[in-house]
Amino acid sequence: MKKILLVDDHSIVRSGLRNLIDLENDMRVEDEAASGNEAIQKVRKQKFDIVVLDISMPNKNGVDTLHDLKRVAPDLPVLILSGYAEQQYALNLIRSGCKGYLSKDADPDEIIKAIRTICAGRLYISSALAELMASELMQPSDKLLHETLSDREFQVFFKLATGKSVTEIGEELFISVKTVSTYRARILEKMNMKTNADLTYYAIKNELIN
Known part of the structure; x- marks a missing residue:
């Protein structure tokens, strides 16, 4: 059972x-x-x-x-x-x-x-x-942008897109603010975006958040 x-x-x-x-x-x-x-x-x-x-x-x-x-x-x-x-x-x-x-x-x-x-x-x-x-x-180049992120990057991306601050994310994931900032910079670079608002817009557009 x-x-x-x-x-x-x-x-x-x-x-x-x-x-x-x-x-x-x-x-x-x-x-x-x-x-x-x-x-x-x-x-x-x-x-x-x-x-x-x-x-x-x-x-x-x-x-x-x-x-x-x-x-x-x-x-x-x-x-x-x-x-x-x-x-x-x-x-x-x-x-x-x-x-x-x-x-x-x-x-x-x-x-x-x-x-x-x-x-x-x-x-x-x-x-x-x-x-x-x-x-x-068959077509790896057709990946959606968020699918190019690593496991931890996706976790941080999701939190940034829902409006959480770098400090809040660090506290929730038990990592330093500096580490979160590094992830944020890497995410923005991989997704060719400049701000957290860009991430939020992307997440809403792709129905990752409501």
Whole structure:
């Protein structure tokens, strides 16, 4: 029986997923968390076979939560289940260590299949993600600008785009202001942009933030 931790700030989403999973005889929802911080606390105290994680959450978003989970429990697999389509986040988060990515409009059968696949120790590649990966291999020059960023650069980019200051980012990531400033300069250079406002506009235009 595979033990699942559901992490989503909307109780109705967690309830729907729980009802779906309860129909299966080889898995169960062991616990739920409404925030990234709560998820980290539960993972420190309990044993789970997989975390099903949302991206858009207050205080600690799914990008940061994934990073923290990889630090706290490196072998615990994570399935991202997000309202954002695959082309917006999937490649970056696969690089960050998640084992699968699905949008919330995926068929219920596919969500169950993804959980089973990941619990069996494999990466779950949806058809949409497979297409993205093939496109990257065939035409690497066609990458979106944010897909050229490293794992840590993407994390800092996401925070800058949502309006956080260099000081706030340093405190949240436990790195110096100087280090954050270095990342910021590198991000602006890679994306050929000049200001944080440019990053925010890009993120909104590409539906990375609402």
